[in-house]
Amino acid sequence: MSDEAIAIFQVEARENLELIEQGLLDLLERPEDRDLVDAVFRGLHTLKGSGSMFGFDALAGFTHHCETAFDRVRKGEVAATTDLVSAVLAARDHMRRLMEDPSGDHAAAGDVLLAALERAVREADDAGTPADKGPALTTWKIAFDLPSNAFKNGTNPLALLAELRDLGEAVVKVDTSRIPTLDRIDPTDHHLAWTVVLTTDQGRAAIEDVFIFVMDDITLSIEALDGAPAETVVEEVVVADVPAPVAAAPVEAADAGKAARAAESVRVPADRLDELMDRVGELVIAQSRLSQLADNGADLGLRAVSEEIARLSGELRDTMMVLRMVPVATLFGRFRRLVHDLARETGKAIELSTDGETTEIDKTVIERLADPLVHLIRNAADHGLESAEDRAAAGKPATGRIRLAAHQSGGEVVITIRDDGRGIDRDRVRAKAEAQGLIEPGAAISDPDLLQMIFHPGFSTAAAVTNLSGRGVGMDVVKRTIEALRGSIDIASRPGEGSEVSLRIPLTLAIIDGLLVRVGHGRYVIPLGAVEECLELSLDEDMRSRGRSFISLRNSLVPFLRLREMFDTGTPPELHQKVVVVSTGEERIGLVVDQIIGDHQTVIKSMSKLHAGLPTFSGATILGDGGVALILDVAHLVAQGQQQEAQMREAV
Structure with a gap:
C-alpha cells in the first residue's frame, strides 16, 4: 500500500x-x-x-x-x-x-x-431491555443497480445479496433486460439490476450498511411496504425473449453525472492553501506597485491594464479568503468530549451549550484557538462550577452550565465562555496579587484591571492543586496566544452568578483591508474593519482641546490620541488634521493623523524579533513603492484611550 x-x-x-x-x-x-x-x-x-x-x-x-x-x-x-x-x-x-x-x-x-x-x-x-414481545418485523422493497464497471472494481453482487439474506427472509429478483446480444456483450461488464423484498427486524440503517462500500456508485432505492408479508424465498430470473441492445449514451450520461457529483468536493492539504495564500499576498503587493507606477505615468493603456489586474487580484484575494474560512462549529465540536471527561473527573454534572456555530473564521486562527479554549473550559469546570451540594445550597440546579458562543463584530470574531458558577473571588485575587508583588497593598485598582491579574504567569487562586488546575500555568499562555493573534481578552464576573471571558479575534491573519494614513513622515495602516468614520480636526480645534483630548461626536464625548506625539515624530501639526474614529466592541476612540491616504489591501507581515514586543503595532506591510508601513493595534490603542479618559474623569 x-x-x-x-x-x-x-x-x-x-x-x-x-x-x-x-x-x-x-x-x-x-x-x-x-x-x-x-x-x-x-x-x-x-x-x-x-x-x-x-x-x-x-x-x-x-x-x-x-x-x-x-x-x-x-x-x-x-x-x-x-x-x-x-x-x-x-x-x-x-x-x-x-x-x-x-x-x-x-x-x-x-x-x-x-x-x-x-x-x-x-x-x-x-x-435488561423490554423483550416481552418479539422484535417488530418490517418488510422492505430494495432495488439496486450497480454501474457497468462493478466487476472491474471488485464488487460482487452475490455477496451483497447474501448479506441481505442474513438480515431476514428475502425474495430476490433479477432484471436481465439490459443484457446485450452475444455479438455486443463484454463479459467484464455488469448488465443486471436487482429487486429484493426483505422482511426483517432491522431498520433502514442496517440495510444501508450492506451497501456502505458501494454507496457512491450504486443506484439504490429502499422502500418500506408497511409490514406486508414476504413470500417464500425464491430466486426468479427474468429473461427477455429478444434482449434489446442497450444504447451507450444514457449509461455514459449517468456515469458523467456521477463523476460530476464526485468532483463537487476535492480534498486539498492545508499547507497547499497556505502556500497559495502566500502567493496571493505577493501578487497583491506587486499589483499595488503596478498601480502606483500607472498612476504616476501618462500611459492610459498601462493604467487600464493596472485597473484590470487590480480587479482580478481583488477577486482572487476574496476567493482565497473564503477558501480559508471555516465555521467555528469545527472548533466547538471538540469540546463536547472535553466537558464529558471533565464531568467524570470532577464528579460534577456539567452541561455544555453552544451558539453561533456558523460564524466563520480563518482556519489558522481556529487551529491556534484550540489550546486557549481548552484552558478556559477546564478552569470554568474546576474553579468556576460548584459541586452539586454547594449549588443546591445556593439555590441553583445541580447541573452546572458552560456556554460557548461566537458572533462576528466588524472585522473581529467574539468568542465568549460563560459559566453559571461561583464567580471570581476578588478578595482572594487581590491578596494573591499583593503577595506576588503585582500591586501595592491597599493600592487603588479598577475591577477590570484586578480581574486581569489572573492572566499573570504563576497566578492561581486555587486552594489546592488538582489534576486539572491550580499550578498557575495556563491562563498566562491563553493571554499570550490571544495577543499573538492580535486579539484581546475581556473578563467579567459576578459573585454567585458566574464568569464570562470574551476573546476578540481578527477574522484573518493573512490579508486585510486597511486605511493608509500618514503621521509626520511615516505611514501607518489602520484595519478598516475597526474604522467607524473620519473627521477633520483643524489646528484651532486641536489647540482648544489641549489638556482634555476629547471631541464631541453626536452628543457624546470621544477621547482621542495624538499619534504624532505618541510616535514622537518631531514634526509640526498639519493645518487640517484628521481624526479616525476606531472601535473594538462598544469602546471607541479617535486617532489624530496628519493625512488620510486611502484604502490599502494590506498583506500582513510579522514584526521582527527586535520589534515584536511593541504593543502599539500588530504587524507590518509592504507598500507599492517598496516602503514599509506599520499596522496599528487598534485594541491596544482603544484600551490606552479609555485609560486616558478614566484618568481625566478622576482628575475632574
Missing part, C-alpha cells in the same frame, strides 16, 4: 472517528435515539472495513469488538447505558492511536479497554 493511499485513509479515518465521537456524545443525552445508534454502528463498521482494506489489522480487529457490542445495542438486546457509551468513547481514543501509530505496542492498553467494554455490556445486559 502506497504512502499516499495510507495518508488518505488516515485523513478519512480521523473524520470517521470524529463522527463516531459526536454520535456517542449525543447518545449520552438521547440514549433511546435509534438513528444515533445506527449512525455509530455504521461508523464502526466503516472503520473496521476500511482499516482491514488498508492493512491496519490491529485497528480492524479492535474495532470489530466495539462493533459487536454496538450491534447488540442496535438489535435491542442491551441498552445504550452511560457506562457502555463511555467505554466505547475510551475505545475510540484507542482506535485513533492504532490508526496513527499502527506499529506501536498497544496490545496491553487494548486488552484493558476491551475488558471494560465487556463489563459494560454485561451490566447493560443484566439491566
